[in-house]
Amino acid sequence: MIRQPIVSVLGHVDHGKTTILDAIRGTAVVSREAGAITQHIGATEVPLETIIEACEPLTGGDEFRVPGLLFIDTPGHHSFVTLRARGGALADIALLVVDIIEGFMPQTLESIRILKRHKTPFVIVANKVDRIPGWRRVKDVVFVEALEKQPESAKKRLDELIYDMVGKLYDLGLPGDRYDRVSDFTANVGIVPVSAKYKQGIPDVLLILVGLAQKYLEKGLETEEGPGEGTILEVKEEKGLGPTADVIIYKGTLEKGDTIILGSRGEPIETRVRALLKPKPLDEIRDPEDKFLSVDSVSAAAGIKITAANIENAVAGAPLIVAHKDIEEVKKRVRDETSIELATEEDGLIIKADAIGSLEALAYELRAAEIPLKSGRVGDVSRRDVIDAATIKDPLKRTILAFNVDVLPDAKEEIMKSGAHVIQNRVVYKLLDDYSAWMDEKKRELEAEKRMKINYPGKVLLLPDCCFRVSKPAIFGVRVLAGRIRPKQQLLREDGKILGKIRSVQEEQKSLKEARAGAEVAISVAGVTFGRQMNVGDVLYVDLPESHAKALEKVELTADEIEVLEKVKEIKRMEHPFWGM
Numbered sequence: 001m002i003r004q005p006i007v008s009v010l011g012h013v014d015h016g017k018t019t020i021l022d023a024i025r026g027t028a029v030v031s032r033e034a035g036a037i038t039q040h041i042g043a044t045e046v047p048l049e050t051i052i053e054a055c056e057p058l059t060g061g062d063e064f065r066v067p068g069l070l071f072i073d074t075p076g077h078h079s080f081v082t083l084r085a086r087g088g089a090l091a092d093i094a095l096l097v098v099d100i101i102e103g104f105m106p107q108t109l110e111s112i113r114i115l116k117r118h119k120t121p122f123v124i125v126a127n128k129v130d131r132i133p134g135w136r137r138v139k140d141v142v143f144v145e146a147l148e149k150q151p152e153s154a155k156k157r158l159d160e161l162i163y164d165m166v167g168k169l170y171d172l173g174l175p176g177d178r179y180d181r182v183s184d185f186t187a188n189v190g191i192v193p194v195s196a197k198y199k200q201g202i203p204d205v206l207l208i209l210v211g212l213a214q215k216y217l218e219k220g221l222e223t224e225e226g227p228g229e230g231t232i233l234e235v236k237e238e239k240g241l242g243p244t245a246d247v248i249i250y251k252g253t254l255e256k257g258d259t260i261i262l263g264s265r266g267e268p269i270e271t272r273v274r275a276l277l278k279p280k281p282l283d284e285i286r287d288p289e290d291k292f293l294s295v296d297s298v299s300a301a302a303g304i305k306i307t308a309a310n311i312e313n314a315v316a317g318a319p320l321i322v323a324h325k326d327i328e329e330v331k332k333r334v335r336d337e338t339s340i341e342l343a344t345e346e347d348g349l350i351i352k353a354d355a356i357g358s359l360e361a362l363a364y365e366l367r368a369a370e371i372p373l374k375s376g377r378v379g380d381v382s383r384r385d386v387i388d389a390a391t392i393k394d395p396l397k398r399t400i401l402a403f404n405v406d407v408l409p410d411a412k413e414e415i416m417k418s419g420a421h422v423i424q425n426r427v428v429y430k431l432l433d434d435y436s437a438w439m440d441e442k443k444r445e446l447e448a449e450k451r452m453k454i455n456y457p458g459k460v461l462l463l464p465d466c467c468f469r470v471s472k473p474a475i476f477g478v479r480v481l482a483g484r485i486r487p488k489q490q491l492l493r494e495d496g497k498i499l500g501k502i503r504s505v506q507e508e509q510k511s512l513k514e515a516r517a518g519a520e521v522a523i524s525v526a527g528v529t530f531g532r533q534m535n536v537g538d539v540l541y542v543d544l545p546e547s548h549a550k551a552l553e554k555v556e557l558t559a560d561e562i563e564v565l566e567k568v569k570e571i572k573r574m575e576h577p578f579w580g581m
Contacts, residue, residue: 002221004045004070004301005213006250008091008120012105016127017097018042019196021073024054024206025282042073043233043248043303047281051210054203057142066213066221068281069206070301071095072233072248090231090248092217093209094122100161100193101131104168110429112172114361121216123190123208124176126165130195132157143193143201144180158193165191179204185212223300227322228254232262233303235314243312244277244305247320254304254322255297261330262311263318263338263356265378268331269310270323277305315378317355340376347394348372349435352381353403358428362403365428371435372397381422383410389420395446396439399423401431454551457564458483458542460491460523462534468522471529473503479520482560483542486514490543491525491534496571498543499534500527517560544568549580 009017025044047068052059072091094115098108115122129146130137134154138146147155162178169176169189176182176189190208194201213221230249238244245262254260256276262269277292298304306320314320319337323330340356342363349371353359359376366373374392377385381402392398402424407415415422423438425431459482466477478485491499503524505512515521528534541564544552552565572579 001223002066002218003223003250003299004068005066005092005209005217005221006070006072006090006248006301007093007095007209008072009095009097010111011095011097012099012102012107012111015097015099015102015105015108016125016196017095018073020095020097020125020127020194020202020205021071023196023199023202024050024071043246044071044073044279044283045069045281045303046071046206050282051206055207055210056203057145058203058207064210064214065218066210069209069213070248070303072303090250091120092220093212094120095125095205095209096122097125097127098165099128100126100158100165101128103161103164106427106430109172110427112174113429116172116174117364121186121212123179123185123192123205123212124165125205126162126191126193127196129158129193129200130198132161135195137195137198138200140199143204146195146200147193162191162193179208186216223251226252227324228252228258228298228300228320229322230254230304230320232314232316232318232320234316235311237312238305238307241275241277241307244307245311245314245320246303246305249298249300249302249304251300252322253297253299254306256295258322259324259327260306260308260320261323261327261334262314262320263334264313264315266313268334268338269314270327270331271308271310273306273308275307277307278302279305315356317357342373342376343367344374344376345372346374347392347397348374349397350374350385350389350392350400351376351403352385352400352405353378354405358403362401362428362431365432369432371432380405381407381411383408383414386411386414386418386420386422390414390418395419396442399435399438401435403428403431454555455486455489455542455544455548456484457544457552457557457561457568458485458489459560459564459567460485460540462536462538462540463520464536466522467530467536469524470531473500473524473526474528474530474534475522475524476530477520477522478540480515480517481539482517482564483558484514484516485521485523485542492541492543492568492571493534494539494541494571496574497533499540500525517558541568541571544572546572546580 011017021044024046045068048064096111129135132154134151136149138149166176174189176191179190179192182188182190192201192204228249229251230247233246235245256273258273260271260273276295276298278295278298279292319334321330321334340359351362353362356378359378363373363376381400385400389398389400398420400422402422404426407422423431423434425434460478461481463477463479469475487502487504490501503526505515506522569580
């Protein structure tokens, strides 16, 4: 006996994932979503009779062996990575929805990377063909019939858009073509042009999914009787029900009254099923139009809502396993599957994510980018996380990458005083891009700080009629001929005599941190008397400690700064021949 294939629908935000499912189901879930954007993971069972009826124009009455399709609709690709079964991907097949006009977007590309990593076969649904200029909006037809009714200009534009996708797939190492030109779907990605709005090409999508399942996945869909196993999609409070868990059962049977073990952030949860609530066929687990059916048992593959005590701390992406007499053994299994083996280093980043699978995906991308990882945990960013990040030695690693989670109020307060940095995003690769951009900026800051600690070469000319105080401290005007000068630097004469220390640098009565070549400023110098140790027309240099002179060899200097550095070395070597070598 074979079970229903599990089909995950994913893609870039607003490309029409839920609208595609509405077209298949005959529902209007998308119109009831906040901002028409999916907020929660959904599951819908599409029975075989619906598929046969929809595909009749294409099949001529061919028989199907799969009992139907179980679709999972996600708020974005990020939820797809939370859907795990025994450490692999829960979905048997995926529908990658792409707006044909917009083409591949960031989440599209990341979805493809995830699908490739899990070796999940997928079909591209090129949605919104009705937006092609001149496209005739006939309703409820297969793709070929819709295509026949189009003007040549629209057909040509369709081909151009499809070939653009084919080119992008090729760049990603995946051959592909329009589905009716593909003979082997294991070797090529099929692209199905669709208008979900006008239900064009929907039968074609269903037929390809069923065909893929029957031809290439049938062995993997074989199921057997036994204790149920599933993956938690979401845990949420339901009015009148209390805490509930939406679950996909992918193996065996789950019954009302069963003892179940669920994965959590701590020890596995042991509880008993109070009720099994199943949406009607073609209805949605997250937003049903009809009331749930209360059932006594459910077998794979199925989406089910469970009510049970103490499940509020169960984690999305964690396993649910039925336990009979083997409770401790099952707990160990759940503990093992919920724990994540992350390769960590003492001096690395901290990652937080919404679910176990998300954490694994982010850790995978960090490894691929050769970015070290200190620790990874599921849940919102806490004060403890920020304190941990602040103790990391490398300032470029004092960072928390937060994937689809919030920062708790006490953590925000800690960030303000700790110097740790938090980067949030709902797209994995964007997190890495944001970290890379922050790291580049941080490097520039650190380099600037480092530069401020090193005395740079500087050369000044004492200006005429600009002595404002002779001593204690002497205040006089200079022009910076080359390099830069700063407070706390000592001045050096050409004969090797070290003069007093610069106390302040001012321009128009405003204190400056430094003055660069070309600036005319007033400086105050302690320990000297103007007219004795120095006078109008003198050229003075910034005195450089030998360690600074050596450090400057590794710093990019201007030609004038290099010339001044060489002059200081020449002055110093009058007394110490090997100075600065």
